[in-house]
Amino acid sequence: MYAIVEIAGKQFSVREKDRLIVPHLEGNSNDSVTFDRVLLIAGSDGVRIGTPVVPDASVNATILEHVRGDKIVVFRKKRRKRFKVKRGHRQPYTRIEIGSLSPGGEKEKKTVVKKTAGEVKEAGTAVKKTTGEVKEAAAVKKTTDKAKEEAAAVKKTAGEAKEASTAVKKTTGEVKEAAAVKKTTGKAKEAAAVKKTTGKAKEAAAAAAKTARKKPASKPAGGIIHPENEAAS
Numbered sequence: 001m002y003a004i005v006e007i008a009g010k011q012f013s014v015r016e017k018d019r020l021i022v023p024h025l026e027g028n029s030n031d032s033v034t035f036d037r038v039l040l041i042a043g044s045d046g047v048r049i050g051t052p053v054v055p056d057a058s059v060n061a062t063i064l065e066h067v068r069g070d071k072i073v074v075f076r077k078k079r080r081k082r083f084k085v086k087r088g089h090r091q092p093y094t095r096i097e098i099g100s101l102s103p104g105g106e107k108e109k110k111t112v113v114k115k116t117a118g119e120v121k122e123a124g125t126a127v128k129k130t131t132g133e134v135k136e137a138a139a140v141k142k143t144t145d146k147a148k149e150e151a152a153a154v155k156k157t158a159g160e161a162k163e164a165s166t167a168v169k170k171t172t173g174e175v176k177e178a179a180a181v182k183k184t185t186g187k188a189k190e191a192a193a194v195k196k197t198t199g200k201a202k203e204a205a206a207a208a209a210k211t212a213r214k215k216p217a218s219k220p221a222g223g224i225i226h227p228e229n230e231a232a233s
Helices: 106-214 227-232
Strands: 002-007 010-015 019-023 032-035 038-043 046-049 058-078 083-102
Touching (some): 002 032, 010 019, 010 083
Antiparallel strands (some): 002 010, 002 038, 019 083, 032 058, 038 046, 058 083
């Protein structure tokens, strides 16, 4: 695991047990210091890059000693002014040893776990809601099927009633036709009886006429036949 950490305005790449010379730090030898401006940290869990720093990440270190850098000579002079200054300078530094690297992220993990728990809860609520909707849909389907069955039964009953009405109508027509036939037959019989009667009457009239022709005319006394009687005979 390694990290890039900012110490006193400068960036250093550090690992555990590394020894570094950094700008002067406040503190005594063997004091522990913590650097929380970690710009990047990489380990077995992957690489985390800060924006600009990684939240909750830190680097622990121990101060070994305070040292001074090489001497720098600072010389100043002004021409024709009889002015010149010469000074020396040694920059102070601190030698440190890197201890543990803390990637942090515990808060983020808790947040992620909390978020995941919330998502699971929402998923459970959604599943429950979906189950309720499925049950409602099944109930609606059942009701619809029942309504369809009732409609089919009503339609079937209406069809049977229509067929019965048609049968009744047909039977009524047949009855009417039978009555008309019967009436016509009665009339035919009456006509036949009338015809028969007429025939008998004609036969009787013909027989009477024939009998009248065969019967001799009555003669008056004296043997004189009057013209009227002759015409009548």
